[in-house]
Amino acid sequence: MISNEQYVRLSLEANLFFLRIVKEHAIFAAASLPAKYAPTSAQFVSMKNSLERLLSRTLALSHGNISSEVMNSSELVTNLTLPAEKEVQALTGIPVNTAITVQETNLGYRDFYRQGGNIVQQVSALNREIIRQVTSAINFQSNLLRQILTCKAFSFVYPTNLDHVTREARAYVGLLNSLENKQAEDISVKGIIEQEIFWNEIMDEHAKFIRGYLDPSETKLFKTADNFADRLDALEAATVALRNNPTNLTTVTNESRELVTDLRNFKRQGTEGLVACKIKAIMPALLADHVTREANHYLRLLSTFKA
Ligand SMILES: [Fe+2]
Numbered sequence: 001m002i003s004n005e006q007y008v009r010l011s012l013e014a015n016l017f018f019l020r021i022v023k024e025h026a027i028f029a030a031a032s033l034p035a036k037y038a039p040t041s042a043q044f045v046s047m048k049n050s051l052e053r054l055l056s057r058t059l060a061l062s063h064g065n066i067s068s069e070v071m072n073s074s075e076l077v078t079n080l081t082l083p084a085e086k087e088v089q090a091l092t093g094i095p096v097n098t099a100i101t102v103q104e105t106n107l108g109y110r111d112f113y114r115q116g117g118n119i120v121q122q123v124s125a126l127n128r129e130i131i132r133q134v135t136s137a138i139n140f141q142s143n144l145l146r147q148i149l150t151c152k153a154f155s156f157v158y159p160t161n162l163d164h165v166t167r168e169a170r171a172y173v174g175l176l177n178s179l180e181n182k183q184a185e186d187i188s189v190k191g192i193i194e195q196e197i198f199w200n201e202i203m204d205e206h207a208k209f210i211r212g213y214l215d216p217s218e219t220k221l222f223k224t225a226d227n228f229a230d231r232l233d234a235l236e237a238a239t240v241a242l243r244n245n246p247t248n249l250t251t252v253t254n255e256s257r258e259l260v261t262d263l264r265n266f267k268r269q270g271t272e273g274l275v276a277c278k279i280k281a282i283m284p285a286l287l288a289d290h291v292t293r294e295a296n297h298y299l300r301l302l303s304t305f306k307a
């Protein structure tokens with residue numbers, strides 16, 4: 001069982017990170033559909049609007065309630081999130097509530113837990129509403145993916161990317177469900193291994209998405225992304241092998257930290273290049289910033305595993 005203090009902090013930290021992630025998935029999905037699917041695209045935009053309202057609600061409860069580790073991890077926003085949002089809004093016509101990002105940049109972190117008010121009830125109501133909305137987003141995306149895989153619909157997003165975003169959203173719903181049951185995160189060896197398998201696979205797919213969204217003339221960046229994909233394939237295999245031989249966990253955790261730090265730096269440079277219009281790709285800068293934040297989130301988790 002976790003304490004009320006942990007419940008509030010862990011819930012708000014998860015919501016600040018994942019709500020932004022899930023709402024950006026909706027932006028990318030909306031932007032990638034051909035004109036014929038305008039109604040589907042509009043549904044993604046309205047889903048994004050609802051998720052932004054939930055993010056605002058989270059933010060209103062978060063002042064003074066989240067840890068300095070999360071605040072300083074660059075998993076919630078980076079210094080490139082705002083310019084990347086402005087760019088995606090201007091180039092795709094999909095509205096983005098950038099005021100949330102400005103507020104979030106100025107969010108203070110927790111000095112002490114304020115027991116006052118009915119914060120536990122407010123967080124619980126928020127979590128249950130998020131579980132409902134994110135589950136419906138998952139169903140909507142899974143349904144679109146099924147149609148794409150049977151050639152009944154078309155999108156410029158890779159099918160694997162649609163599957164990838166639903167796995168991230170499912171992990172979020174799973175986390176909120178365990179928090180609602182006041183369960184502590186599974187930090188047993190087995191629990192850590194499953195987390196590393198999940199996130200190393202996510203990182204591996206990021207390298208492959210970046211490789212695939214680069215213009216063919218970007219040969220140097222293509223080779224770098226391809227090299228990351230090869231190294232992450234090997235790391236992922238080593239992580240899966242931990243299920244049978246957990247004694248290598250420390251080695252694999254250290255390798256993960258090193259490789260993911262390099263990948264995160266590559267993603268951040270890519271975001272800078274895209275924001276400055278110096279890289280040719282079919283990928284908005286916001287997607288590059290998005291995968292950078294996901295790497296920062298995973299790097300923070302890895303540091304807690306070490307502790
Ligand atoms: Fe994502």
Ligand SMILES: [Fe+2]
Nearest residue numbers: 164168202294
């Ligand atoms: Fe991702």
